[in-house]
Amino acid sequence: MTPAAIGIDFGTTNSVVALAGSDGSVMTRSFATKQGAVDAYRSALMFWREGRPPETRITHVSGPDALDMALGMTTEHRFLQSLKTHLSSRAFQETRLFGKLFRLEDLIGVFLSDLATGLPGHDALPLVSGRPVVFAGERPDEELAVGRLKASYGKAGMEQVDFAYEPLGAAYWYARDLKTPQTMLVADFGGGTSDFSVMRFEPGRNRGLEAIPLSHAGVGVAGDTFDYRIIEHAVSPALGKGTDYRSFGKLLPVPAHYHAAFAQWHKLSLMKSREIMAELNALIREAVEPGKLEDLLTVIEYDLGYELYRAVSAAKVALSDREETTLSFNQMGVTIEKPIRRADFDRWIADDVGAIEAALDRALAEAGLGGGDRIEAVFMTGGTSYVPAVRGLFDRRFGAGKVHIGDAFRSVASGLALLALDRARASVAA
Secondary structure, three states, X not given: OXXXXXXXXXXXXXXXXXXXXXXXXXXXXXEEEOOEXXXXXXXXXXXXXXXXXXXOEEEEEEOHHHHHHHHHOOOOEEEEEOHHHHOOOOOOOEEXXXXXXXXXXXXXXHHHHHHHOOOOOOOOOOEEEEEOOOOOOOOOXXXXXXXXXXXXXXXXXXXOOEEEEHHHHHHHHHHOOOOOOEEEEEEEEOOOOEEEEEEEEEEEOOOEEEEEEEEEEEEOOOHHHHHHHHHHHHHHHHHOOOOEEEEOOEEEEOOOHHHHHHHOHHHHHHHOOHHHHHHHHHHHHHEOOHHHHHHHHHXXXXXXXXXXXXXXXXXXXXXXXXXXXXXXXXXXXXXXXXXXXXXXXXXXXHHHHHHHHHHHHHHHHHOOOOOOOOOOEEEEEOHHHHOHHHHHHHHXXXXXXXXXXXXOOOHHHHHHHHHHHHXXXXXXXX
């Protein structure tokens, strides 16, 4: 296929590139990695230093290979992921990697440049990138986030980038074959955010598919949050959360900040400092249950965070089909075998599902649709679509017959590519 437009879904966890042909055909780009070809490219970077002074240079690798190398590398390196979550925060301005200053835009630009390497026409073809309806963070600064994202694409040589809400991309993919007008709710669940759009689609013979946005809403709660709930309730207690230590004849709780770092597995590596390791060793000597804190120390010392989160993710996926599963983790002498019932998982995430429903209600209210009776179809995309409590929410609100689940990885990017194609055609016609 000769590409005529490009869509990029730059995600918190994975990123996807889709190409649209002039005939409306779409294909997702495949990336060669050491583990084989992949369509969903891990949104990760790893930097390390090569050579001896004064010829030292900083080099990097991205995607799945960055993760593989980080897990196996014993020399000094910096592994970075979830960079998208920092876009709206002024707290992350810059960082130093081996003495060199990198702004957030520089880092994301490096990743996007790798994503576009070898992609024909990435600097000239119509290009639409997705963006969340609401950026991640407690008080997201949208203007800052969009400006940074645009600057990042510019550093990657894609200065003519246009943006669209990620659920609009998903909606475009679903609606491409519509023959009659339809009012649709689109729910796009990523790693960091859950985004909703209410759209009115008007198919036309000559003008293509017209998408009329009626409302948008979002919330910084999604798949990563659900993972953390399992960590919080099923894993952290096995690693000393909620236990006590002795200090001057008193029993005191183990400080909570040692387990708060589990919110994102790669942040555990930041705990691998001389000071924190010394603190934990001191706590172990005075702990009521020293074995649990010894296991926590092992997880940090041997960088087992990724393997731990893989076990958590596997348990979450299993609960989509079963009423009960067992979270199994056995690495470097640390063994966790924790049965988890779906009923318990549903209870752990109840407030998060409530926040998702509140964002859904905002989208419906802004569109003037009240309870959503006039929604004719619901299109859901992203892995969280398969969580029974989430799927049940939409089945209950709209009826199971209206709910459709799309490809968890490709829907958004594919729709963005079609949107880029239609925007370019509309621009020429105007």
